[in-house]
Amino acid sequence: MAIARSFARVAGTLPVELSETLMVAQKTKSPLLLTAGAAALLVAGGGGAYWYLSQSKAAPEDLPVGAEVIPQDALIAISVTTEPGQWQKLREFGTVQSQAAFDKSLAEVRDRLLTANGFDYQKDIQPWVGEEVTVAFLGPKAPVTSPAIPPNQQSLVVVLPIRDPLKAKEILEQPRPQGGKLNNRSYKGFDIKETQGTAQAFSATAIDGKYLLVTNDPKATDRAIDAYKGEATLASTPGYSQALGQVKVPQAFGKVYVNLPAAAVVTAANTGRSLSPQNLEQLQQNQGVAATATLEPEGIQLKSVSWLKPDSIRKFxxxxxxxxxxxxxxxxxxxxxxxxxxxxxxxxxxxxxxxxxxxxxxxxxxxxxxxxxxxxxxxxxxxxxxxxxxxxxxxxxxxxxxxxxxxxxxxxxxxxxxxxxxxxxxxxxxxxxxxxxxxxxxxxxxxxxxxxxxxxxxxxxxxxxxxxxxxxxxxxxxxxxxxxxxxxxxxxxxxxxxxxxxxxxxxxxxxxxxxxxxxxxxxxxxxxxxxxxxxxxxxxxxxxxxxxxxxxxDRTTRYDVFVGLQKAGNPKPLPNPTVPPASPSPIPVVPPPQ
Structure with missing residues (x-):
């Protein structure tokens, strides 16, 4: 065990920021990815987004779609392609056993979130959604205390770009069986629909006919609208666009951004560890990690970059x-x-x-x-x-x-x-x-x-x-x-x-x-x-x-990662959709204006 820990220590600091990123992802994986997998199925129900997000992988071209809607203090932002061919290529990886296990999990989440609410991805989402979708995890707005975020209260923002507004309006306005009631409200000129009286809350609004914004928390919806209306956003994060430029690749599958200082502070609070003012100041020297991913014949290639804030005292x-x-x-x-x-x-x-x-x-x-x-x-x-x-x-x-x-x-x-x-x-x-x-x-x-x-x-x-x-x-x-x-x-x-x-x-x-x-x-x-x-x-x-x-x-480090994978070949079709026995939580949808 001591030998294993020594390897984790050495490998995890090439550079040190990579260790922080991987360990933060490991510490937060269970509560975050349960919600991430659910949201991802809104845009990739037939392709494998749940598996992809559960591995914390990514890939890109410019800023992720919806970067001007995501608050700058988001902990993590993940964008993935909606191109069916790339998802099919991803699903070919693994062993026969891992493919079967993945398909079972994928079908269960599909049925719980889409089938139970009367949706079919290929018929109801794919015709109007854009080329990629972004999922962001928000930290607490108030000063962080311990614990910072209960596992079942992780705020999530999903940004679905609207490629075809008329098609989206036509499909989403169709009546569907839903459990619970929908509540209507308005915030800064945006009409919002929210679930009421259900175990899992959802909030949705259309952003100027460009995006369908879905969250699991009304306050997260308000924060995203505030960002769009002029507060600091992911798009305005210092050094972010330049960082993505260093890792830009053709035929990318997705991209990921980790807000290193914010994620570390939240992780410390959730693990009951206190940070002194000096340690907090040191954490604030970091800005973030950005990565892109591509699917190669024998695995997944990630190109990553971490960078410090422009005014950081620390230098590499x-x-x-x-x-x-x-x-x-x-x-x-x-x-x-x-x-x-x-x-x-x-x-x-x-x-x-x-x-x-x-x-x-x-x-x-x-x-x-x-x-x-x-x-x-x-x-x-x-x-x-x-x-x-x-x-x-x-x-x-x-x-x-x-x-x-x-x-x-x-x-x-x-x-x-x-x-x-x-x-x-x-x-x-x-x-x-x-x-x-x-x-x-x-x-x-x-x-x-x-x-x-x-x-x-x-x-x-x-x-x-x-x-x-x-x-x-x-x-x-x-x-x-x-x-x-x-x-x-x-x-x-x-x-x-x-x-x-x-x-x-x-x-x-x-x-x-x-x-x-x-x-x-x-x-x-x-x-x-x-x-x-x-x-x-x-x-x-x-x-x-x-x-x-x-x-x-002097303020940026690069690291490339390759995960070599087994390849079982063409996966079997997913099990036929079935409606779960439990009463579903409705997913509100707001059709964009014509």
Whole structure:
């Protein structure tokens, strides 16, 4: 578990903002995506929006549709295409089992939201809706307290562009069976229809014949109208349009925006964590993350950018110096995280940990752990010479290795001062002898000196040595030194699995994260990486995960993500629509003016 957490920590900070985004999404996924899946079916009932949104993926061209209606303080905004061919392509991914599970969930939500209210997507929505739809999640308007948002009260705004106003009026004015009553009201010149006396409230209004605005909260409707009437909007977010320009792609599937400071504050409140004024000020240095996604033959490609506010005191180090580590790791590496500067990485991580409500490991745990186990100071003894490229990896054990040692943990770092590094490592050798009675001896591998730590009658436990004069390595577990000294005969960088998983567009870059899901989890070769039974079906649809990060300016960072997926082929038709037994909540619709 400790090893798994260390990988999460390293991989999640390439850059640090990516960790915040992914962890915020994980913390808020259940309540948010239940509502998101429901709203998405208003525009993609026959295509797979529920699955897509539940994975928090996206893709674009310019600003998302309806950006001038979405309040600027929205936590997350997701836009997806309504083009049927792209949805069909998405639904081809996965295993037969995951396709069946998805289809069942999709049909259940379709029936609950559309069929039960007399709607059919192909007949009633598709004829008039535009090329994409946007779903936004709003945070609380008032100052955030704990808990900020109860799970069942997440405010949601869905913006459906009206491509054909006459067709929309014709279809939406048709009488339909609905449970409950509709209430009419007006706000700033807009006529609004809302449900009354039902478990799930809905509010809807037409925005100048351009959009159909649907929310699950009357106050969210008012906030969207306020934004449209002149208050700050997503479209006016500083740096947003420029950020999307950096990740613009043809044939995009959708796009996503995460308001980093707002999402982090809400997450902290919901998890009961308090933030000091200093930590809040640090959070406010961030602006957001924007991403676009495309469907590739073997998976989903996301191009992402995070940026700081224009007046932020904080700035990014503009150096992209990671290039060597994938060539020094063996081809059967299962998971790896690399970066350009371990010392700088640690400084950024430790400084941001207090302000990040979802930090996986407190930096003090690392400091105190090293101090208590070997009596050394992490920041004084190790970091001064670790200001260059580094990697942490798990590699499969060589053939013939006992089953009790299925992998080796590898740590590599380029030393800027070899003399200081050797002094630190010698001190570490002495600590292992004095404290744990290890036997430390010099051996050779391929003619190169390697230091082995062994327990009497226990065999080799840890090997350490040098590669190319300035790269030091330490391996724990299976004996793997012969696979990397003096260099791998088959390096990770040349393996087909790695080349397919790691996006090649960002060069130079500041590091990678790579996970061979097929080998690590699906093949059940690594017990420490196994998941609970409830998650295995979803993970079985994934082949690999690759991330490449790069600093693109003093206030912007880029990272590309590729999720390699299984492909089961053409999915079966969805089950026939059925009306759920429970009384439906009506979805009010407001036909646009002619």
């Amino acid at each position: 180090d503009g150096k992209n110096t990671a290039s060597v580590m994938p060539t020094r790791l063996p081809a059967d590496t299962i998971v790896m995280a690399s970066g350009g500067n371990l010392k700088k990485f640690w400084q950024d991580y430790s400084q941001g940990a207090a302000a990040n409500p979802v930090t996986p490991i407190n930096p003090d745990v690392i400091r105190s752990g090293i101090k208590s186990t070997v009596g050394m100071d992490w920041e004084q003894d190790f970091l001064p010479w670790m200001d260059a490229e580094f990697a942490i990896a798990l590699a499969a054990a060589p053939e013939g290795t006992p089953a009790s040692l299925p992998f080796s943990l590898l740590i590599m770092t380029k030393a800027s001062d070899r003399r200081a590094a050797e002094a630190t490592l010698k001190k570490l050798d002495d600590a292992m002898v004095e404290r744990y009675k290890f036997k430390v001896e010099e051996t050779t591998v391929a003619g190169k000196p390697v230091t082995a730590w062994t327990v009497p009658q226990g065999g080799a436990i840890i090997n350490r040595g040098w590669l190319d004069g300035d790269i030091t390595f330490l391996s724990l577990g299976a004996p793997i030194a012969s696979a990397i000294v003096p260099r791998p005969t088959k390096p990770l960088a040349d393996s087909e699995a790695f080349k397919k998983a790691i996006p090649a567009g960002l060069n130079p870059n500041n590091g990678h994260f790579y996970l061979n899901v097929d080998e690590a989890i699906n093949a059940k070769k690594f017990p420490i990486l196994q998941l609970p039974p409830g998650n295995r079906e979803l993970v079985a649809a994934v082949r690999s995960l690759g991330i490449t990060a790069a600093v693109s300016g």
